[in-house]
Amino acid sequence: MTRRSRRKATMIAIDSVTGGGRRILGRALSGVRQAPYLRKWLALGMLIGGVAGLGAIVFYYGLTWGTQLLLTDLGGYRPPGVAGEGGYQPGSGFSRPWAIPLVVGAGGLISGLLVFTWAPEAEGHGTDSAIKAVHANPKGVRPRVIVVKLVASIITIASGGSGGREGPTAQISSGFGSTLARALNLTPRDARICVAAGIAAGIGAIFKAPLGGAMLGAELLYVEDVEIEALLPSIVATSVGYGIFCSATGGFTPVFGNNPDAGVGNPWELALFAVVGVAAGLVGRLYTWSFYGLTDWWNRVPMPRVVKPAVAGVVVGLIGLEVPGALGTGYGALQGELDLHVLVDMPLLIVLVLPLAKILTTSMSIGSGGSGGIFGPGLVIGGATGALLWRLGHQVGIGTDVQLAFVIVGMAACFGAIAHAQVSVLLMVAEMTGTIGVLPPAMVALAFSSLVVGSTSIYRSQLMHRSDSPAHRFGFGMATDKAVGVAEVMRAPRLVLPDGTRVADAVVHLSGSGLPGAPVVNNDGAFLGVVQLADLSDLPAARRAESLTGHLDAEAMTLPTDAGLDAALEALPASEHGWVPVLDNDFRPVGIVSAVELVQGWERTMRASVRAVSAATRDAQLVDVEVGTTAPAVRRAVRDLGLPRSVVIVSITRGHAVVLPQADEVLRAGDRLAVLTPASALTRVQRIFG
Incomplete structure (x- = not known):
């Protein structure tokens, strides 16, 4: 068996196992989909939160052990710690400086091999992929992406690559939300909420920030809007994930410890934070421009994709030798800047270059195809910007009493503005640093940083308004309470294929029926996925004898029979096939909805609405x-x-x-x-x- 065949067989095995698990889960929770709103989202939110907490635990310990093995044992460097995870201790020197670029480069190579071999969509920062899934296809996240993202991100960051912990945990829990939506055959609206709640739970758990994380699930999807429907499910999911994660990782101490003295003593000092806001906004714009500029540059470089993260890793390692805080998460360097004595004793040159070095290393590590988050580095960059302003002011006697506030406000003002999640990031930073005294100056700074940033966003998948989302676009003109049901407009499937059917026979059946594709079922008649005639026809003759099992789109969009036409209007744009299977409560395909059925249903809905208006x-x-x-x-x-x-x-x-x-x-x-x-x-x- 060739290497490609073995890899394909392994992928099929993974998808088969997860597919069987989805069906078992779907039968076990078959009554949840029809449950009242509060009961439904309590159940689903707890499930999503549970997986988010467990995923965060696995990632946290994997990253801890991986850092010890790769960066410390092999590279000869121990990064500084943080107060909420064992206490702060300064980083060690480089006992083997020649090894650091090699270790970071090797980590990039292994991560690239994993990502581009098994799941290319796991490339880059996971939060943006999760946001895209919410808008485009909330049931389309493949289970293998979760595993690949987890392992690749641990290797990237543990070896010294610059990235955040939140991207992988967000993709783990949002991926489970997508899987859960498929298993329960939820409507597209509920599937969107599952994925959004997964984003919130994953980030809220790993940052120990449940309230800010819950707000993030509603705020992160749009530049100038919020997904208010996701708020309650996000609160439930984030609370559960936070509790599980903290219980297993040493307690509920904030990531950067408790800082009750952070704040301002005089009202006039609030004016200083307008300056912090402007500076944070400018640095945030630079971060966004540099990140995507280098990402686009790496995409144009004529080099094998798996090699690019390795080359970038060597460069990151060389930068890290001069600016250690630019390696890994950078949380230890940020923790040091929260300590007055450490910040004062830190060489001014390091304070000056840390924000720029962190921007460059993050853009190189993640933009080249490595795996990790950009949220965490954004907080480090913002905090380092605040520390730099305070050091410069300290030289001339300005703001000497507000060192902590400068650093903490810089964290919130920089990333809150470029993520267009001002409220949630503000709350998260307050939770991560154990203080609420910085809220007034942070609000001032955020107002100015948001003004500087404008509509620039660090997340390309964010949309401007709800009406711009394919999921909502039709709903703005749809009288949903008058919408006819999917069961009233669907047509019976003309062809359903057993999963044991050979590819060659499936091509004959589809061609003879004049169909572009068909649903595929197991021996019990339960839906497994769909196949497309175009995909099967492109296979070489040697593979025509294979069964359909290895050629399924198991993440295809589906609808329950009790969905309304508004749900079909959301599902069809998210489908890549131009049609959507309708499944009954036993997950058997009983109907097909395409554009023709939507037009007929739309006309019936409009006439029903008009008749109601006419009567009044x-x-x-x-x-x-x-x-x-x-x-x-x-x-x-x-x-x-x-x-x-x-x-x-x-x-x-x-x-x-x-x-x-x-x-x-x-x-x-x-x-x-x-x-x-x-x-x-x-x-x-x-x-x-x-």
Whole structure:
């Protein structure tokens, strides 16, 4: 068996095991999907939080032991500790400086081999991938991504690569949320909430910041909006994950210890934090620009993908020899800056270059294809910026009493602005540093840093508003309470394939039926995934004798039979196949929904809504009109038709497509319109549309 065949067989085995687990979980929790809101999200939130806590524990100890083995035993360097994880102790010197670039480079090579061989989507920082999953396909996260992300991130960071702990833990718990959504055949709306709650639980657990983490699940998805539906599930999930993680890792002490003396004593000192905010915003913009600039540069470099993290690792190791705080998470260096005596004794040159060095090493480690988070480094960069401003002010006697506040406020102001999660990051930093005294100056700084940052975001998958999300776009024009059910518009599947079917036979069946794809079931008739004719036809002749088991899209979007049409409108854009299987409570495919069924359901929904409006309006009536070839309405926008204010265009049908009647929509001859009009305006309506 070739290496590629063995790898393929291993992937199939992993997916088969996880697929069987999903089905068992789905049957065990079959009643949760139909449960009332509070009961449902208490159950699902506790499950997601439990996995988040366990995943954070595995990652924490894996990173601890990995750092001891790779960076300390092999590299000859012990990074400084943090107060909440064994107490602060300064880092050791480099007993084998020649080994550091080699260890970091080797870690990058192993991480690259893992990621690009097994799960390329695990590349980079996991939080952005999780945000993308929420918007695009919340049921589409492959289980193997969770395992690969966990191992690759431990190796990257433990060997000295610059990255944060939150990206891997967020992807672990959000990936479980996606798996849970598939196992329970949740609606796309509930699947989105599961993944968002997973992001919150993973980050809140590893940072020991349950309140800020819960807010993050609602705030992190958009630049100028929030996903309020995710707040309660995130609170439940984050609380459970936080409790499990802290119970197993040495207690509930904040990551950077308790700092009750942080704060300001005089109101005039708040003005100083406007300066901190401006500086943090500028550094945040530099971080974002550098990170994606180097990421794009690495993508253009003509070099094997698996080698790029290794080359970047050697460069990071060389930088780390001069600026040790740029290696690994950098939390130890940040902890030192929270100590007045350590910060004062630190060489001014190191204080000056630490923010820039951390930006460069993070951009190199993660941008080249390594695995890790960018949230944690952002906090280090912001805190180092605050420390730098305080050192400069200390030289001339300004702000000498607010050293702690400068560092802590810098953490919140820098990353809160570029993540567009001001409230959640503010709360998280307060929880991580054990102080609430910094809230007033941090609020001032965040206002100015957000002004400097503008719409620039460190997360490319963030959208501006809820209405920009494919998950919500249709919902803004959809009367969901009048929506017909999926069961009313779906059609029975014309072809269902057993998983033991050979690829060659499946191609014959699909071609003969004129179908682009079909659902695949096991011996019990339970849904396993879908196959596409185009994918099977591209396989070489030597693989046509294989069964369909190794060619399934097991993460395909599905719908339950009790879903409404609004759920189908969310599911179809997230499907890569142009159709969505509908599963009953036993996970058997009983229907198919495609664009044709959506159009029919949309028309029925609109007419149901209009009938309800008509019944409530004294003399209104619904009329169907077709725009004539010589009608005044041809080639004119809706806003320019001169319709009476009492006339409402409900829907426009153009061919087989339904077009939303927006003000700037230009009408064409042959368009069919549903128009709600009072009897007094009927003649004018008929004249305008011909």
